[in-house]
Amino acid sequence: MLNIDLRKIYNFYPLEPAPATGNLPTGGDIYYECLDCTAIVSSVPRIKSACVCGNLQGADGALNIARPERVRVVRGKLK
Ligand SMILES: [Zn+2]
Incomplete structure (x- = not known):
């Protein structure tokens, strides 16, 4: 597994208003911050x-979220 600290490459901005837990958006510039471990x-x-x-946990373009209520949706912009 590759563990890069994406914060070194991107600035992250929370989506406003925050998306509903059951309907999280996906996209090439959309990232999820885990509120339990901050990754x-x-x-x-x-x-x-x-x-x-x-x-x-994910791979091949799909992400599994065990606790979606513990996720913050952020948009990544290259520094
Ligand atoms: Zn986590």
Whole structure:
């Protein structure tokens, strides 16, 4: 698994208004911040990705979210 600190590459801005928990958007510039371990994972991970606590796990463009109420949706912009 590749564990890059995306905050070194991107600035992240929370989506306003925050999307509903049951209807989280996805996209190339959309990322999810895990509120339990603070990791940031792409909403459409091309490589195998996961946060430290296991809330967010994905690969091949699909992400599984164990606790969607513990996710903040953010937009990533390259620094
Ligand atoms: Zn986590």
